[in-house]
Amino acid sequence: MRVTAAVLNAYDTPFVLEELELDEPGPGEVLVKVVASGICHTDGLAQHADLPFPVPGVLGHEGAGIVEAVGEGVTLVAPGDAVVLGWPWCGDCDNCRTGQPRYCDQLGPLLVGGGRGDGSTSLSRGGDPVHSHFFGQSSFSTYSIASESSLVKVPAGLDIDKLGPLACGISTGAGAVFNALRPGLGSSIAVYGTGAVGLAAVMAARSTGATRIIGVDLHDARLDIARELGATDVVNARTADPVEAIKDLCGGPADFAIDCTGSVTVVRQVIDSVGMLGTACLIGGAPAGATFEADHLTTLWGKRIVGTLGGESTSKRLISSLLDLHAEGRFPYDRLIVEFPFEQINEALAASYSGDVLKPVLRMPR
Ligand SMILES: [Zn+2]
Ligand SMILES: [Zn+2]
Structure with missing residues:
Protein backbone atom coordinates (compact mmCIF):
# COMPACT_ATOMS: atom_id res chain seq x y z
CA MET A 1 0.00 0.00 0.00
CA GLY A 169 11.14 8.41 26.51
CA ILE A 170 8.53 8.55 29.26
CA SER A 171 8.84 4.83 30.07
CA THR A 172 12.63 5.12 30.08
CA GLY A 173 12.68 7.81 32.77
CA ALA A 174 9.93 6.36 34.91
CA GLY A 175 11.10 2.76 34.56
CA ALA A 176 14.64 3.67 35.60
CA VAL A 177 13.24 4.79 38.96
CA PHE A 178 10.57 2.10 39.43
CA ASN A 179 12.50 -0.88 38.07
CA ALA A 180 16.25 -0.16 38.12
CA LEU A 181 16.66 2.01 41.25
CA ARG A 182 13.61 1.36 43.44
CA PRO A 183 14.40 4.11 45.98
CA GLY A 184 13.38 3.20 49.51
CA LEU A 185 11.60 5.25 52.14
CA GLY A 186 13.48 8.40 53.08
CA SER A 187 16.00 8.17 50.24
CA SER A 188 17.33 11.02 48.14
CA ILE A 189 17.49 11.10 44.35
CA ALA A 190 19.00 13.69 42.02
CA VAL A 191 17.87 13.86 38.39
CA TYR A 192 20.30 15.58 36.03
CA GLY A 193 18.55 16.90 32.92
CA THR A 194 14.87 17.73 33.39
CA GLY A 195 13.71 17.21 29.81
CA ALA A 196 10.96 14.68 29.11
CA VAL A 197 12.95 11.66 30.34
CA GLY A 198 14.17 13.40 33.49
CA LEU A 199 10.72 14.79 34.31
CA ALA A 200 9.28 11.28 33.93
CA ALA A 201 11.90 10.16 36.47
CA VAL A 202 10.89 13.01 38.81
CA MET A 203 7.19 12.09 38.54
CA ALA A 204 8.03 8.43 39.19
CA ALA A 205 10.22 9.31 42.19
CA ARG A 206 7.26 11.20 43.61
CA SER A 207 5.35 7.89 43.64
CA THR A 208 8.09 6.14 45.68
CA GLY A 209 9.28 6.58 49.26
CA ALA A 210 11.98 9.05 48.20
CA THR A 211 11.64 12.16 50.32
CA ARG A 212 14.20 14.38 48.61
CA ILE A 213 13.94 14.69 44.84
CA ILE A 214 16.37 17.15 43.27
CA GLY A 215 16.08 18.35 39.68
CA VAL A 216 19.26 19.68 38.02
CA ASP A 217 19.19 21.55 34.71
CA LEU A 218 20.54 24.62 32.95
CA HIS A 219 17.13 26.17 32.25
CA ASP A 220 15.01 27.75 34.98
CA ALA A 221 11.80 27.14 33.00
CA ARG A 222 12.41 23.39 33.04
CA LEU A 223 13.29 23.50 36.72
CA ASP A 224 9.99 25.25 37.43
CA ILE A 225 8.16 22.36 35.77
CA ALA A 226 10.28 19.87 37.73
CA ARG A 227 9.07 21.52 40.92
CA GLU A 228 5.45 21.37 39.80
CA LEU A 229 5.79 17.68 38.95
CA GLY A 230 7.35 16.61 42.23
CA ALA A 231 10.92 17.86 42.71
CA THR A 232 11.40 18.97 46.30
CA ASP A 233 14.45 21.04 45.31
CA VAL A 234 16.06 22.28 42.10
CA VAL A 235 19.59 23.32 41.15
CA ASN A 236 20.53 25.44 38.15
CA ALA A 237 23.93 24.05 37.13
CA ARG A 238 24.72 27.32 35.34
CA THR A 239 24.83 29.23 38.59
CA ALA A 240 25.79 26.57 41.16
CA ASP A 241 28.10 23.54 41.35
CA PRO A 242 25.45 20.81 41.31
CA VAL A 243 27.57 18.24 43.17
CA GLU A 244 28.15 20.64 46.07
CA ALA A 245 24.55 21.86 46.00
CA ILE A 246 23.25 18.28 46.21
CA LYS A 247 25.56 17.54 49.17
CA ASP A 248 24.29 20.67 50.92
CA LEU A 249 20.64 19.72 50.31
CA CYS A 250 21.08 16.07 51.36
CA GLY A 251 23.51 16.66 54.22
CA GLY A 252 26.00 14.52 52.26
CA PRO A 253 25.95 12.63 48.96
CA ALA A 254 22.61 11.57 47.47
CA ASP A 255 21.52 7.92 47.56
CA PHE A 256 20.70 7.92 43.85
CA ALA A 257 21.60 10.16 40.91
CA ILE A 258 20.47 9.79 37.32
CA ASP A 259 21.99 11.17 34.13
CA CYS A 260 19.38 11.98 31.50
CA THR A 261 21.68 14.14 29.37
CA GLY A 262 24.18 11.79 27.69
CA SER A 263 26.90 14.40 28.34
CA VAL A 264 30.06 12.76 29.70
CA THR A 265 30.77 15.89 31.78
CA VAL A 266 27.39 15.49 33.45
CA VAL A 267 27.92 11.73 33.87
CA ARG A 268 30.99 12.53 36.01
CA GLN A 269 28.91 14.92 38.14
CA VAL A 270 26.24 12.25 38.54
CA ILE A 271 28.81 9.72 39.72
CA ASP A 272 30.32 12.27 42.13
CA SER A 273 26.86 13.12 43.51
CA VAL A 274 26.44 9.73 45.21
CA GLY A 275 28.61 8.31 47.95
CA MET A 276 29.16 5.00 49.74
CA LEU A 277 26.57 2.42 48.63
CA GLY A 278 25.01 5.07 46.41
CA THR A 279 23.87 4.37 42.86
CA ALA A 280 24.68 6.46 39.80
CA CYS A 281 22.39 5.58 36.91
CA LEU A 282 23.03 6.30 33.21
CA ILE A 283 19.99 6.75 30.99
CA GLY A 284 20.84 9.46 28.47
CA GLY A 285 22.10 8.41 25.04
CA ALA A 286 25.57 9.67 24.11
CA PRO A 287 27.16 9.52 20.63
CA ALA A 288 28.52 6.06 19.72
CA GLY A 289 32.01 5.47 21.14
CA ALA A 290 31.64 7.93 24.05
CA THR A 291 33.58 7.01 27.22
CA PHE A 292 33.46 8.43 30.75
CA GLU A 293 35.70 8.58 33.81
CA ALA A 294 35.08 7.93 37.50
CA ASP A 295 37.16 8.41 40.61
CA HIS A 296 38.59 5.01 41.48
CA LEU A 297 38.81 5.24 45.29
CA THR A 298 35.31 6.56 45.94
CA THR A 299 33.84 4.06 43.46
CA LEU A 300 35.53 1.31 45.49
CA TRP A 301 33.47 2.43 48.46
CA GLY A 302 30.48 0.35 47.49
CA LYS A 303 29.31 2.78 44.83
CA ARG A 304 27.31 1.31 41.95
CA ILE A 305 27.35 2.74 38.44
CA VAL A 306 24.57 1.17 36.39
CA GLY A 307 23.17 1.67 32.92
CA THR A 308 19.53 1.12 32.16
CA LEU A 309 17.63 0.84 28.89
CA GLY A 310 14.05 1.71 28.06
CA GLY A 311 12.85 1.57 31.67
ZN1 LIG B 1 13.60 6.92 22.47
ZN1 LIG C 1 15.74 -11.83 23.08
Whole structure:
Protein backbone atom coordinates (compact mmCIF):
# COMPACT_ATOMS: atom_id res chain seq x y z
CA MET A 1 0.00 0.00 0.00
CA ARG A 2 1.03 3.64 -0.44
CA VAL A 3 2.03 5.51 2.71
CA THR A 4 3.45 8.93 3.50
CA ALA A 5 6.68 8.76 5.49
CA ALA A 6 9.35 11.18 6.67
CA VAL A 7 12.44 9.84 4.91
CA LEU A 8 16.02 10.43 6.04
CA ASN A 9 17.85 10.24 2.71
CA ALA A 10 21.31 11.15 4.07
CA TYR A 11 22.76 11.83 7.49
CA ASP A 12 22.67 15.43 8.77
CA THR A 13 19.87 16.37 6.37
CA PRO A 14 16.23 17.27 7.14
CA PHE A 15 13.47 14.68 6.89
CA VAL A 16 11.52 14.77 3.61
CA LEU A 17 7.89 13.65 3.42
CA GLU A 18 7.59 11.16 0.56
CA GLU A 19 5.20 8.55 -0.77
CA LEU A 20 6.56 5.04 -0.18
CA GLU A 21 5.29 1.50 -0.69
CA LEU A 22 4.60 -0.54 2.47
CA ASP A 23 4.31 -4.37 2.49
CA GLU A 24 1.22 -6.25 3.56
CA PRO A 25 1.63 -7.72 7.07
CA GLY A 26 3.33 -11.14 6.97
CA PRO A 27 3.07 -13.94 9.53
CA GLY A 28 3.20 -12.55 13.08
CA GLU A 29 3.08 -8.97 11.77
CA VAL A 30 0.51 -6.24 12.27
CA LEU A 31 -0.33 -3.25 10.07
CA VAL A 32 -0.95 -0.21 12.29
CA LYS A 33 -2.48 3.07 11.12
CA VAL A 34 -0.27 5.50 13.00
CA VAL A 35 -2.34 8.21 14.71
CA ALA A 36 0.56 10.06 16.32
CA SER A 37 4.25 9.59 17.03
CA GLY A 38 6.40 11.19 19.65
CA ILE A 39 9.88 12.44 18.80
CA CYS A 40 12.66 11.22 21.07
CA HIS A 41 16.28 12.37 21.41
CA THR A 42 17.33 9.05 19.85
CA ASP A 43 15.70 10.04 16.53
CA GLY A 44 18.05 13.03 16.48
CA LEU A 45 21.05 10.80 17.26
CA ALA A 46 20.18 8.56 14.30
CA GLN A 47 19.60 11.56 12.01
CA HIS A 48 23.17 12.66 12.69
CA ALA A 49 24.71 9.14 12.46
CA ASP A 50 25.45 9.09 16.19
CA LEU A 51 23.36 5.92 16.23
CA PRO A 52 24.09 3.60 13.28
CA PHE A 53 20.77 3.28 11.43
CA PRO A 54 21.22 2.88 7.65
CA VAL A 55 19.88 5.39 5.09
CA PRO A 56 17.69 5.95 3.23
CA GLY A 57 15.43 5.05 6.11
CA VAL A 58 12.44 6.02 8.22
CA LEU A 59 12.89 6.78 11.92
CA GLY A 60 10.30 7.25 14.69
CA HIS A 61 9.87 4.95 17.68
CA GLU A 62 7.09 6.40 19.80
CA GLY A 63 4.12 5.41 17.68
CA ALA A 64 0.52 4.89 18.71
CA GLY A 65 -2.40 4.03 16.48
CA ILE A 66 -5.12 1.64 15.41
CA VAL A 67 -4.64 -1.89 14.13
CA GLU A 68 -5.64 -1.90 10.45
CA ALA A 69 -4.88 -5.52 9.50
CA VAL A 70 -3.12 -8.54 10.95
CA GLY A 71 -0.93 -11.19 9.35
CA GLU A 72 -1.18 -14.93 9.63
CA GLY A 73 -1.10 -16.35 13.16
CA VAL A 74 -1.67 -13.05 14.97
CA THR A 75 -3.93 -13.55 17.99
CA LEU A 76 -3.06 -10.81 20.50
CA VAL A 77 -4.62 -7.90 18.60
CA ALA A 78 -7.37 -7.46 16.02
CA PRO A 79 -8.34 -4.73 13.55
CA GLY A 80 -9.76 -1.71 15.38
CA ASP A 81 -7.68 -2.18 18.54
CA ALA A 82 -5.84 0.86 19.89
CA VAL A 83 -2.16 0.07 20.38
CA VAL A 84 1.13 1.61 21.43
CA LEU A 85 4.11 0.37 19.43
CA GLY A 86 6.55 -0.86 22.07
CA TRP A 87 10.13 -2.11 21.83
CA PRO A 88 10.79 -5.29 19.81
CA TRP A 89 12.35 -8.39 21.37
CA CYS A 90 13.21 -11.87 20.10
CA GLY A 91 11.39 -13.80 22.83
CA ASP A 92 13.89 -16.61 22.64
CA CYS A 93 17.18 -15.51 24.25
CA ASP A 94 18.04 -15.92 27.96
CA ASN A 95 17.22 -12.32 28.85
CA CYS A 96 13.87 -12.39 27.02
CA ARG A 97 13.01 -15.67 28.69
CA THR A 98 13.83 -14.33 32.14
CA GLY A 99 11.63 -11.25 31.79
CA GLN A 100 14.25 -8.68 30.68
CA PRO A 101 13.40 -8.16 26.99
CA ARG A 102 14.97 -4.67 27.07
CA TYR A 103 18.28 -6.53 27.17
CA CYS A 104 17.39 -8.97 24.37
CA ASP A 105 20.48 -10.51 22.73
CA GLN A 106 19.13 -9.32 19.38
CA LEU A 107 18.48 -5.77 20.58
CA GLY A 108 20.99 -4.05 18.26
CA PRO A 109 19.67 -5.58 15.01
CA LEU A 110 16.05 -5.28 16.18
CA LEU A 111 16.36 -1.57 17.06
CA VAL A 112 18.73 -0.23 14.41
CA GLY A 113 19.40 -3.06 11.95
CA GLY A 114 17.33 -1.28 9.30
CA GLY A 115 14.75 -3.99 8.63
CA ARG A 116 13.22 -7.21 9.87
CA GLY A 117 15.35 -9.88 11.53
CA ASP A 118 15.91 -11.53 8.12
CA GLY A 119 17.27 -8.28 6.65
CA SER A 120 14.24 -7.46 4.49
CA THR A 121 12.60 -4.03 4.72
CA SER A 122 8.86 -3.36 4.85
CA LEU A 123 9.27 -0.06 2.98
CA SER A 124 10.37 0.59 -0.59
CA ARG A 125 10.52 3.37 -3.19
CA GLY A 126 10.32 2.61 -6.90
CA GLY A 127 11.26 -1.00 -6.13
CA ASP A 128 14.35 -0.05 -4.09
CA PRO A 129 14.37 -0.87 -0.36
CA VAL A 130 14.01 1.92 2.19
CA HIS A 131 15.22 0.96 5.67
CA SER A 132 12.42 0.26 8.12
CA HIS A 133 11.79 -1.18 11.59
CA PHE A 134 13.63 1.55 13.48
CA PHE A 135 13.01 0.28 17.04
CA GLY A 136 10.80 -2.28 15.29
CA GLN A 137 8.37 0.33 14.00
CA SER A 138 9.62 3.36 11.95
CA SER A 139 6.61 5.35 13.12
CA PHE A 140 7.33 8.58 11.20
CA SER A 141 4.87 7.23 8.66
CA THR A 142 1.12 7.11 8.19
CA TYR A 143 1.24 3.30 8.55
CA SER A 144 3.71 0.92 10.17
CA ILE A 145 4.37 -2.82 10.07
CA ALA A 146 5.38 -4.13 13.51
CA SER A 147 5.65 -7.54 15.04
CA GLU A 148 2.72 -8.66 17.18
CA SER A 149 4.89 -9.19 20.25
CA SER A 150 5.99 -5.54 20.41
CA LEU A 151 2.46 -4.11 20.48
CA VAL A 152 0.68 -3.04 23.65
CA LYS A 153 -3.11 -3.02 23.36
CA VAL A 154 -4.63 -0.15 25.34
CA PRO A 155 -8.24 0.40 26.47
CA ALA A 156 -10.59 2.01 23.96
CA GLY A 157 -11.51 5.63 24.59
CA LEU A 158 -8.05 6.95 25.48
CA ASP A 159 -6.63 9.94 23.60
CA ILE A 160 -4.32 8.06 21.20
CA ASP A 161 -2.56 11.32 20.27
CA LYS A 162 -0.99 11.33 23.71
CA LEU A 163 0.07 7.68 24.03
CA GLY A 164 3.14 7.41 21.79
CA PRO A 165 5.70 8.88 24.22
CA LEU A 166 4.92 6.01 26.60
CA ALA A 167 6.70 3.74 24.11
CA CYS A 168 10.17 5.12 24.84
CA GLY A 169 11.14 8.41 26.51
CA ILE A 170 8.53 8.55 29.26
CA SER A 171 8.84 4.83 30.07
CA THR A 172 12.63 5.12 30.08
CA GLY A 173 12.68 7.81 32.77
CA ALA A 174 9.93 6.36 34.91
CA GLY A 175 11.10 2.76 34.56
CA ALA A 176 14.64 3.67 35.60
CA VAL A 177 13.24 4.79 38.96
CA PHE A 178 10.57 2.10 39.43
CA ASN A 179 12.50 -0.88 38.07
CA ALA A 180 16.25 -0.16 38.12
CA LEU A 181 16.66 2.01 41.25
CA ARG A 182 13.61 1.36 43.44
CA PRO A 183 14.40 4.11 45.98
CA GLY A 184 13.38 3.20 49.51
CA LEU A 185 11.60 5.25 52.14
CA GLY A 186 13.48 8.40 53.08
CA SER A 187 16.00 8.17 50.24
CA SER A 188 17.33 11.02 48.14
CA ILE A 189 17.49 11.10 44.35
CA ALA A 190 19.00 13.69 42.02
CA VAL A 191 17.87 13.86 38.39
CA TYR A 192 20.30 15.58 36.03
CA GLY A 193 18.55 16.90 32.92
CA THR A 194 14.87 17.73 33.39
CA GLY A 195 13.71 17.21 29.81
CA ALA A 196 10.96 14.68 29.11
CA VAL A 197 12.95 11.66 30.34
CA GLY A 198 14.17 13.40 33.49
CA LEU A 199 10.72 14.79 34.31
CA ALA A 200 9.28 11.28 33.93
CA ALA A 201 11.90 10.16 36.47
CA VAL A 202 10.89 13.01 38.81
CA MET A 203 7.19 12.09 38.54
CA ALA A 204 8.03 8.43 39.19
CA ALA A 205 10.22 9.31 42.19
CA ARG A 206 7.26 11.20 43.61
CA SER A 207 5.35 7.89 43.64
CA THR A 208 8.09 6.14 45.68
CA GLY A 209 9.28 6.58 49.26
CA ALA A 210 11.98 9.05 48.20
CA THR A 211 11.64 12.16 50.32
CA ARG A 212 14.20 14.38 48.61
CA ILE A 213 13.94 14.69 44.84
CA ILE A 214 16.37 17.15 43.27
CA GLY A 215 16.08 18.35 39.68
CA VAL A 216 19.26 19.68 38.02
CA ASP A 217 19.19 21.55 34.71
CA LEU A 218 20.54 24.62 32.95
CA HIS A 219 17.13 26.17 32.25
CA ASP A 220 15.01 27.75 34.98
CA ALA A 221 11.80 27.14 33.00
CA ARG A 222 12.41 23.39 33.04
CA LEU A 223 13.29 23.50 36.72
CA ASP A 224 9.99 25.25 37.43
CA ILE A 225 8.16 22.36 35.77
CA ALA A 226 10.28 19.87 37.73
CA ARG A 227 9.07 21.52 40.92
CA GLU A 228 5.45 21.37 39.80
CA LEU A 229 5.79 17.68 38.95
CA GLY A 230 7.35 16.61 42.23
CA ALA A 231 10.92 17.86 42.71
CA THR A 232 11.40 18.97 46.30
CA ASP A 233 14.45 21.04 45.31
CA VAL A 234 16.06 22.28 42.10
CA VAL A 235 19.59 23.32 41.15
CA ASN A 236 20.53 25.44 38.15
CA ALA A 237 23.93 24.05 37.13
CA ARG A 238 24.72 27.32 35.34
CA THR A 239 24.83 29.23 38.59
CA ALA A 240 25.79 26.57 41.16
CA ASP A 241 28.10 23.54 41.35
CA PRO A 242 25.45 20.81 41.31
CA VAL A 243 27.57 18.24 43.17
CA GLU A 244 28.15 20.64 46.07
CA ALA A 245 24.55 21.86 46.00
CA ILE A 246 23.25 18.28 46.21
CA LYS A 247 25.56 17.54 49.17
CA ASP A 248 24.29 20.67 50.92
CA LEU A 249 20.64 19.72 50.31
CA CYS A 250 21.08 16.07 51.36
CA GLY A 251 23.51 16.66 54.22
CA GLY A 252 26.00 14.52 52.26
CA PRO A 253 25.95 12.63 48.96
CA ALA A 254 22.61 11.57 47.47
CA ASP A 255 21.52 7.92 47.56
CA PHE A 256 20.70 7.92 43.85
CA ALA A 257 21.60 10.16 40.91
CA ILE A 258 20.47 9.79 37.32
CA ASP A 259 21.99 11.17 34.13
CA CYS A 260 19.38 11.98 31.50
CA THR A 261 21.68 14.14 29.37
CA GLY A 262 24.18 11.79 27.69
CA SER A 263 26.90 14.40 28.34
CA VAL A 264 30.06 12.76 29.70
CA THR A 265 30.77 15.89 31.78
CA VAL A 266 27.39 15.49 33.45
CA VAL A 267 27.92 11.73 33.87
CA ARG A 268 30.99 12.53 36.01
CA GLN A 269 28.91 14.92 38.14
CA VAL A 270 26.24 12.25 38.54
CA ILE A 271 28.81 9.72 39.72
CA ASP A 272 30.32 12.27 42.13
CA SER A 273 26.86 13.12 43.51
CA VAL A 274 26.44 9.73 45.21
CA GLY A 275 28.61 8.31 47.95
CA MET A 276 29.16 5.00 49.74
CA LEU A 277 26.57 2.42 48.63
CA GLY A 278 25.01 5.07 46.41
CA THR A 279 23.87 4.37 42.86
CA ALA A 280 24.68 6.46 39.80
CA CYS A 281 22.39 5.58 36.91
CA LEU A 282 23.03 6.30 33.21
CA ILE A 283 19.99 6.75 30.99
CA GLY A 284 20.84 9.46 28.47
CA GLY A 285 22.10 8.41 25.04
CA ALA A 286 25.57 9.67 24.11
CA PRO A 287 27.16 9.52 20.63
CA ALA A 288 28.52 6.06 19.72
CA GLY A 289 32.01 5.47 21.14
CA ALA A 290 31.64 7.93 24.05
CA THR A 291 33.58 7.01 27.22
CA PHE A 292 33.46 8.43 30.75
CA GLU A 293 35.70 8.58 33.81
CA ALA A 294 35.08 7.93 37.50
CA ASP A 295 37.16 8.41 40.61
CA HIS A 296 38.59 5.01 41.48
CA LEU A 297 38.81 5.24 45.29
CA THR A 298 35.31 6.56 45.94
CA THR A 299 33.84 4.06 43.46
CA LEU A 300 35.53 1.31 45.49
CA TRP A 301 33.47 2.43 48.46
CA GLY A 302 30.48 0.35 47.49
CA LYS A 303 29.31 2.78 44.83
CA ARG A 304 27.31 1.31 41.95
CA ILE A 305 27.35 2.74 38.44
CA VAL A 306 24.57 1.17 36.39
CA GLY A 307 23.17 1.67 32.92
CA THR A 308 19.53 1.12 32.16
CA LEU A 309 17.63 0.84 28.89
CA GLY A 310 14.05 1.71 28.06
CA GLY A 311 12.85 1.57 31.67
CA GLU A 312 13.49 -2.21 31.87
CA SER A 313 10.56 -4.63 32.47
CA THR A 314 8.32 -5.14 29.40
CA SER A 315 6.52 -2.57 27.27
CA LYS A 316 3.20 -4.09 28.25
CA ARG A 317 3.75 -3.85 32.00
CA LEU A 318 5.39 -0.42 31.85
CA ILE A 319 2.82 1.23 29.61
CA SER A 320 -0.27 -0.22 31.27
CA SER A 321 1.04 0.68 34.75
CA LEU A 322 1.91 4.23 33.72
CA LEU A 323 -1.55 4.64 32.17
CA ASP A 324 -3.08 3.56 35.50
CA LEU A 325 -0.95 6.09 37.39
CA HIS A 326 -1.93 8.73 34.85
CA ALA A 327 -5.62 7.97 35.31
CA GLU A 328 -5.17 8.48 39.05
CA GLY A 329 -3.56 11.88 38.45
CA ARG A 330 -0.21 10.68 39.77
CA PHE A 331 1.67 10.74 36.46
CA PRO A 332 0.63 13.75 34.35
CA TYR A 333 3.16 13.07 31.58
CA ASP A 334 0.81 14.55 28.96
CA ARG A 335 1.58 18.02 30.33
CA LEU A 336 4.95 17.76 28.56
CA ILE A 337 3.44 17.17 25.10
CA VAL A 338 3.18 19.76 22.34
CA GLU A 339 1.53 18.50 19.16
CA PHE A 340 2.75 19.31 15.65
CA PRO A 341 1.24 18.34 12.28
CA PHE A 342 3.32 15.59 10.59
CA GLU A 343 4.63 17.95 7.91
CA GLN A 344 6.30 20.07 10.60
CA ILE A 345 8.59 17.23 11.68
CA ASN A 346 11.79 19.24 11.18
CA GLU A 347 10.41 22.21 13.14
CA ALA A 348 9.26 19.85 15.90
CA LEU A 349 12.71 18.30 16.25
CA ALA A 350 14.33 21.75 16.27
CA ALA A 351 11.92 22.86 19.03
CA SER A 352 12.96 19.83 21.05
CA TYR A 353 16.68 20.56 20.61
CA SER A 354 16.25 24.21 21.55
CA GLY A 355 14.47 23.23 24.75
CA ASP A 356 11.31 25.14 23.78
CA VAL A 357 9.29 21.93 23.70
CA LEU A 358 9.74 19.06 26.15
CA LYS A 359 7.98 16.33 24.16
CA PRO A 360 6.96 17.00 20.56
CA VAL A 361 4.33 14.67 19.15
CA LEU A 362 3.56 14.47 15.43
CA ARG A 363 -0.11 14.14 14.49
CA MET A 364 -0.64 12.14 11.34
CA PRO A 365 -3.13 13.44 8.76
CA ARG A 366 -6.68 12.20 9.50
ZN1 LIG B 1 15.74 -11.83 23.08
ZN1 LIG C 1 13.60 6.92 22.47
